[in-house]
Amino acid sequence: MDLRLTPAEQDFRSRLEDWLTQVEVPAGLRDYGSTPTREDLDAGRAWQRRLVEGGWAALSWPSPFGAGATPSEQALFAEALARRGLPRQLSFVSMELAGPIIIAYGSASQREAFLEPIRRGEQIWCQLFSEPGAGSDLASLSTRARAAGDGWLVSGQKVWTSGAHYADYGLLLARTEPLADRHRGITCFAVPMGTAGVTVRPVKQMDGESKFNEVFLDDVAVGPGDVLGELGRGWEVALSVLGRERRMLGSLAIGLGAALTEVRREAERRRLDDAVFRARWASLWGRVQLLRWTWFRFLSDRGDSAADPRMSVLKLTSSELQQEVARLAADILGLDFVYGDAGARWRRVFLAGHGATIAGGTSEIQRNILGERVLRLPR
Amino acid sequence: MNDSEREAMRMVVRDFAEREVAPRVREYDHEERLPRDILDGMARLDLFGGLVPQTWGGAGMDHVTFAMLIEEISRVDHCLGVLMSMPSALVGAGILKFGTEQQRKQWLAPLARGDIFGGAGVTEPQSGSDVAGMETTYTREGDEFVIRGAKTWISNLDIASFFVTFATRDRAERHAGVTAFIIPRDTPGLSVHPFKNKLGFRPISTGELVLDDVRVGAEALLGEEGGGFQVAMTAVEKGRLAVAARAVGGAQLCLDNSLRYAEERVVFGNKIGDYQLIQKKLADMATEIQAARLLVQHCARTLDTGARGRVETSMAKMYASDVFQRAATEAVQIHGAYGVSDEFPLARAYRDAKVFQIVEGTNEIHRVVISRELVRRAGGAS
Numbered sequence: 001m002d003l004r005l006t007p008a009e010q011d012f013r014s015r016l017e018d019w020l021t022q023v024e025v026p027a028g029l030r031d032y033g034s035t036p037t038r039e040d041l042d043a044g045r046a047w048q049r050r051l052v053e054g055g056w057a058a059l060s061w062p063s064p065f066g067a068g069a070t071p072s073e074q075a076l077f078a079e080a081l082a083r084r085g086l087p088r089q090l091s092f093v094s095m096e097l098a099g100p101i102i103i104a105y106g107s108a109s110q111r112e113a114f115l116e117p118i119r120r121g122e123q124i125w126c127q128l129f130s131e132p133g134a135g136s137d138l139a140s141l142s143t144r145a146r147a148a149g150d151g152w153l154v155s156g157q158k159v160w161t162s163g164a165h166y167a168d169y170g171l172l173l174a175r176t177e178p179l180a181d182r183h184r185g186i187t188c189f190a191v192p193m194g195t196a197g198v199t200v201r202p203v204k205q206m207d208g209e210s211k212f213n214e215v216f217l218d219d220v221a222v223g224p225g226d227v228l229g230e231l232g233r234g235w236e237v238a239l240s241v242l243g244r245e246r247r248m249l250g251s252l253a254i255g256l257g258a259a260l261t262e263v264r265r266e267a268e269r270r271r272l273d274d275a276v277f278r279a280r281w282a283s284l285w286g287r288v289q290l291l292r293w294t295w296f297r298f299l300s301d302r303g304d305s306a307a308d309p310r311m312s313v314l315k316l317t318s319s320e321l322q323q324e325v326a327r328l329a330a331d332i333l334g335l336d337f338v339y340g341d342a343g344a345r346w347r348r349v350f351l352a353g354h355g356a357t358i359a360g361g362t363s364e365i366q367r368n369i370l371g372e373r374v375l376r377l378p379r
Numbered sequence: 380m381n382d383s384e385r386e387a388m389r390m391v392v393r394d395f396a397e398r399e400v401a402p403r404v405r406e407y408d409h410e411e412r413l414p415r416d417i418l419d420g421m422a423r424l425d426l427f428g429g430l431v432p433q434t435w436g437g438a439g440m441d442h443v444t445f446a447m448l449i450e451e452i453s454r455v456d457h458c459l460g461v462l463m464s465m466p467s468a469l470v471g472a473g474i475l476k477f478g479t480e481q482q483r484k485q486w487l488a489p490l491a492r493g494d495i496f497g498g499a500g501v502t503e504p505q506s507g508s509d510v511a512g513m514e515t516t517y518t519r520e521g522d523e524f525v526i527r528g529a530k531t532w533i534s535n536l537d538i539a540s541f542f543v544t545f546a547t548r549d550r551a552e553r554h555a556g557v558t559a560f561i562i563p564r565d566t567p568g569l570s571v572h573p574f575k576n577k578l579g580f581r582p583i584s585t586g587e588l589v590l591d592d593v594r595v596g597a598e599a600l601l602g603e604e605g606g607g608f609q610v611a612m613t614a615v616e617k618g619r620l621a622v623a624a625r626a627v628g629g630a631q632l633c634l635d636n637s638l639r640y641a642e643e644r645v646v647f648g649n650k651i652g653d654y655q656l657i658q659k660k661l662a663d664m665a666t667e668i669q670a671a672r673l674l675v676q677h678c679a680r681t682l683d684t685g686a687r688g689r690v691e692t693s694m695a696k697m698y699a700s701d702v703f704q705r706a707a708t709e710a711v712q713i714h715g716a717y718g719v720s721d722e723f724p725l726a727r728a729y730r731d732a733k734v735f736q737i738v739e740g741t742n743e744i745h746r747v748v749i750s751r752e753l754v755r756r757a758g759g760a761s
Contacts, residue, residue, distance in 0.1 A: 135715050137646035160716045206711075206719050206726035208576075276743075323708075330733055334741055335532065338734050339577045339585075347578050354711050354729065355719045362715060364656040 005072070012073045016080055019054050026050070031085040031255075033352070034092030035162040035211045048090040048121030057089070058119045060096060065103055065115050071299040078251035083258060090121040091163060097241050098125035098171050101188075105229035105237055110190065114169070126167035128158045128191070128215060129238065135160070136365040138173075138238060139182045143217060145174040145189070151223035152176065154189070154197075157216055160359070164200045164213035167193050171241070172217075173234050180232065188234035189226045196220070207351035245360050246311040250295020252318040256288045256325055259349070263329050272332060280328055284321065291317045309373040312366040319356035320363060326350035385444050389451050395424060396455035404456050408727055411581045412537060418462065422493025426452070429467035429491070430617065431475060436488035437466065442617075442679035446624040450672070453628025454635070457731065458582045460628065461534065464621030466490045470497035470543055472614035473559060477602035486541060486561060498539035500530035500588050501611055508740075510545065510611050511553040515590060517546040517560075523594050526560065530588040532738075536571040537584035540564055544588065545607045557607035560599045568593035579731035580738075616682060616692045622739045623675045623695035626703040629735070630668045633703075633710035633728050637661060640714055651713070660709045668706065671699040690752045697745035700735035707732035 005013065026046035036044040051057040058066030059074050069077070081088050089095040099118050102110055117123035134141040143156025154174050164170065170191045177185030191198070197220040202210040229237050260281065267277055295314060329346040330337045337343040337350075357363045371377040399420055407414055421427065429445050431437025440448075445467060449460040465471065466487070474487045489495045506512035515528025526546045533542065541563045547556040562569060573586035602610050641652030641661060651657045678695040681688040707728040711718030718725040736742045 130716070133645070135646075140646070204721040206721060206729060208721075212716075212720070330737075331741075331743065334737055337578065338580075338737060339574045343578075350578075350733070351730065354708070355716075357712060358715050358719060362712065364654070364712070367656065 005076075009070075009072050009076065012069075013076050013080070016056070016077060019056070020080060020084065023050055023054060025086065029086065031082075031087055033087075036087075036091060037209055037211055038166055041166060044087065044090045045121045047087065051089070052120055057121075058095060058099065061099055061103060061115075061119070065111070066099070066119065075251065075296065075299050079254045082251060082254040085258075091124050093127050093162060093171075094118045094123065094125040096244055097127060098169070100244060101171065101228065101237055101241060102190075104240065105188070106190075107225075109225070110228065114190070123169065124163060124167045125169045125171055126161050126164040126193070126213075127241070128161055128164075128170040128172040128217075129241075130158060130160045132157060132159050136361050138242075139186075139235065141173055141175065141186070143172075143174045144178060145176045145187060145222065147176075148221070151221060151226075154191070154217050154220040154222055157214065159203075159212075159214050161200075161213045161215050162211050164193065164215050165202050165210075169193060170198075170215070171228070172222075173238055177232055183235045185232050186234035186238070187231050188228040188237040189222050190228050191220065191222055191226060195222075205352075206354065207348055209352075242360065243308065243311060246315045247298070249314045249318045250291060250298065252322065253288050253292035253295060256291070256318070256321055257285075259325050259329075260285055260288060263325065263332060266329070267332050270332065277332070284324060284328065287317070287321055291321060309369050312361075312369045312374070315360060316363055316366040316370070319353075322349070322353045322356050326353045380441055380444050385447060388444065389447055391424060392426065392448050392451040393454070395420065396452050396459075400452075400455045400459065404724065405722070405727070408581050411575060412584065413458065413462070413582045415538075417459070418493065418496075418538075421452075421459065421463070425493075426463050427466050427491055427493035429463060431466050431471055431487065431491040435475065435483050436491040438491075442620060442682040443676060446620055446675050446679045449621050449624040450628040450631070450675070453625040454631050456582070457625040457629045458580060460621065460625040461580075461583055462496065464618065464625075465497065465499075465535070468614040468618040468621055469499040472617055473499075473543055473601060473610040474561070476613050477559070477606065477610050478561075481598070482561060482601065495540040496535050496538045498533050498535040498542045498588070500533040500542055500544035502530060502532045504529060504531045504587075510557055510608055512550070513545060513547055513557065514550070515544070515546040516550070517548055517558065519548075520594075523596055524558075524560065524599065526562075526590045526593045526595070528590050530590075532585055533571075533588040534583050534585045536573045536586050536588070542569075542588060543601060543610075544590070545611060546590075547607075548604070552605075554608040555605050557611070558604045559601035559607040559610035560595060561601050562590075562593060562595055562599060566593055566595060577734075579727075579734035616688050619692040619696040619739055620675065620678055620682060620688075622735065623671070623678065623692070623699040626696075626699035626732075626735050627668060627672050627675055629728055629732060630664070630671065630699070630703040630706040632724065633706040634661070634664050634668055636723075636725060637664065637710045637713045640717075644715075657713060660713060664706045664709055667702045671695075671702040674698055690749055693740070693745040693748045693752075696739060697742045697749070700732070700742060703728075703735055704732040 026043045029043040029047050032040045059069035059077055062068050078088055102114050129138060131141050145152035145154045170193055172189040172191045173186055175185055176187040197218040199216040201214045203212040203214055204210050205212055326349045330350060333343045337346060372379060400417060425438050428438025430440055433439040449463050453460040471487050471490050474482055490497055502508050503513050505514055517524045517526040530544060541561055543561055545557055545559050549556045568591045570589045573584045641657055642650055644651045674695045678688055678691040681691045711725045711729050714723060714725050717723050
């Protein structure tokens, strides 16, 4: 294994650094994570346009749809933007989930209708997967698509849908064959969110922001042209989406490293120089480095690793580290953590951080995947 | 008080909390206020009387009962536990021990009956809780005292009729210069500035108390001039006992909800409570909560003997709040996305639990207190 950069990668990095030092960052742009709030949309759209102009949009998409960058180049890009606290795209779900799925499973006309608008930040997608009774156990979903004419009428409820309140399209999983085995009979649809029968209700999260939504589907009409992939093969699409979600999580290591440096500065400002703090800090730093190198190892495997169960290591480690870094910050800040400007940023990390060990498959599920499918431990 | 009497009182509190409080917590937590009618209901049950002797309007409880009832109400909302503790601790204890007959009649008795509420102000923006380093000063002008300075992290800003607060006549005198005062809320020059959108403890109105040339007479003096440090220290252990009891109640709320959810939620064809990763969380949570509860009881018994219980209260506060934080973290995890949603009580518990580790002496400070005291005792014995 050679983890050094190739000449091509070195060139990619220096072009990127040049661009980043020159580009005008839109006013009000913040590192909002994978999903913008409604208030972030204007700045996020302007940023996506800059990325398009610079040739940095849709790096992970193969050409001719996107930039066709190698996994290492994607990693370099992710790290460079994380270091500057900039989002990598307008919306993660649109760019990294919907886009690649449409490329892999979409028809020619679907590719035509969706890919370029997504790349340009003109079309936002949400992921209509989780339901009140089906979260980490996604295959137990019960939203039904009943045959009607040459299409279907979809009824059911989705929940924890990030960005549904402003999305243009939803990537929907629904059961087209209710009597089939739980992994079969699920179909993936592309649904315009403005279709009659779609009702979106925002849910307030622990951190006070509303990125989540409940989405109610009441006889929503979809046609054969809205099916993504094959009828009854939606589970395959879903697995590919979930794997992609996990693959980029290793890039959080850079953000975590930067956060740790800030925690150390905060401790220095408070003249808090003791062995207990140093030990906790150093242990987290070591784990952040390990996360980063493990991510590099996955990337250097090349191939399509999206469905690789080992990817759960990235999800498990990055989400748990995020919480521990926030807890260390809380202990350093004391009362400033509870109220006031000094702790505002860390309060957000602390409150949003807990969602990370739950969303996209809980830590418990990741441990089961690693135990059963990677380590082959007895069940 | 015997065990069956205590148990009967606990049931009264449980019934009140479940019927009157539980349906409304989420709403008033959002509104960042405590509904007055709930406080009035608590007053009718004599829940503010606590440790205050019956002569002064109180319930004359022992510490064990006091802690038990505070834990019980905290199973629904620990912020009401703050209010229950104040007449016995932070606000009332100094008046009981150092107040004049008139002050006890005017302030302590209505406080213990729940007719009025009070606030107490020690912490300052610069000196924190270091009483000897405080910057709020006073000067004597004839029979009057003129106080100027500012306090921070003062609770009950919205409902307090008076504040027990502290000022120094000369910072060079350190502890010996500090004097305690009882200042009615409507005194000219006194103003309050609540913090909004705190991480936790949102129903409690907390913030700054500014004293801008506040003029009070001799009737405001609590204890002797220069005796303020003793007043401030009177209630420290009782206050920490109450914090620890509230943390146990909060942790129990997390366990109660988690047990219910583990029975309800089905994934991969089984209730989540059937999975070992969830069973481990529930078992650890329950064991730690019980250990914290016993530590609180031990601390209460120590205080009942009249001992100061410095190490016992530090251990109880530190351990119970750490247990609450772990329980809240696991409870959110067990509830999955519902745990992160603001519509379930776990998100609130998670925010509040973190604050418990910080207030009433950070847990780091308590670890230092405990180990220093133990090392000192060990040295004394050799």
